[in-house]
Amino acid sequence: MSNILLIEDEQAIRNVLKSILMDENPKWNVDEAENGAVGLEKIKEKEYDLIISDIKMPIKDGMEVLSEAMDYNPELTMVMITGHGDVDLAVDCIKKGAYDFISKPPDLNKLLTTVRNALDRKSLLSSNKELKKENKALKKKVAKKYEMIGDSPAILEVKQIIDKVAATDARVLILGPNGTGKELVAHHLHEKSERSVKPLVEVNCAAIPAELIESELFGHVKGSFTGAVKDKQGKFELANSGTIFLDEIVDMSLSAQAKVLRALQEGKVSPVGSEKEINVDVRVIAATNKDLRKEISEGRFREDLYHRLAVIIINVPGLNDRKEDIPALVEYFVSVATNPKDFDKSAYESLKEIDWTGNIRELRNVVERLLILGENPVTRKDVEQFVKK
Secondary structure: OEEEEEEOOOHHHHHHHHHHHHHHOOOEEEEEEOOHHHHHHHHHHOOOOEEEEEOOOOOOOHHHHHHHHHHHOOOOOEEEEEOOOOHHHHHHHHHOOOOEEEEOOOOHHHHHHHHHHHHHHHHHHHHHHHHHHHHHHHHHHHHHHOOOOOOOHHHHHHHHHHHHHOOOOOOEEEEOOOOOOHHHHHHHHHHOOHHHHOOEEEEEHHHOOOOOHHHHHHEEOOOOOOOOOOOEEOHHHHOOOOEEEEEOHHHOOHHHHHHHHHHHHHOEEOOEOOOOOEEOOOEEEEEEOOOHHHHHHOOOOOHHHHHHHOOEEEEOOOHHHOHHHHHHHHHHHHHOOOOOOOEOHHHHHHHHOOOOOOHHHHHHHHHHHHHHHOOOOEOHHHHHHHOOO
16 A cells, blocks of 8 residues: 655645545555645654645745755655746756656646656655675675674784775785685685776686586587587676685696786786686785795796786684684584583683694584583583584
């Protein structure tokens, strides 16, 4: 049901307008106000999907009603009724926020078309508002998923570098052992950059067979190899104007490395099986858990690509280098668990005594295990019983 308010000082015109609207759609609820002052009171008392207001009225005219109503709620949808010779005034109303105006006496088709369009606009605005709420909630959820937990000196240093570098287009090479959260650093770099409105495309180079990595990165044309049944866009093209995160980049073939180098140098990629060049504007963030100097010396990684990628190097510390963050990390993992429990101080102290070779990933697994097998609250006894040191 749509709520409509008619503000009109002439009773006869109000009766005609209300009758037309009720005949058109009995589900429209039509309220009346005999002047602008009463109309404003009703606007503040009830939520209306559409307000139809005369311009020339005693006490408060339509211009005053429009101005005060928009100050009260800028999202109101208002249609103004104008007499002959008041068209310039009506146009001024549009500039001040009115949706439309109709002439007096109203043409039936014009009136109903304007009302339907105005109500559709209100419905669309409401839908967009709900969508924005959902998007905001989703962004909060995503932000929580990629939150960097901890205040240790080691992790604060990483956060400070991110804050300095994110706003630039500088390429970043993220180094660190497995399980330290290198992908979190990549997400923060992207989200804090001007490219955040565009996609962050992630590529796990270690998970893609060597014979398919070039197709995955640069795309291919139909028939370029067995199984290429249609054209396919590559990750670089999908990330255009955004960011591409090349995780485990050392596992990329030397042939693919050469093409990535060209993409960085020239801003162009060529799909497999095509001579066409595609311009791409992509910020590249790369990561590895391996010793790149060693990989270069043994011929598995191109030194020129290394120098292109390593404009900024961020070393992500292992958990053993930031054990003071363990309580905060545990609290976070508990907060997102389906079966939360408390951890007492002795449990935290026991967790700090462990050699965390698997880093944050291992800690998360341990917390899940303790939530399932441990008592509530989880104590040192539970840690000693269920966690191998």
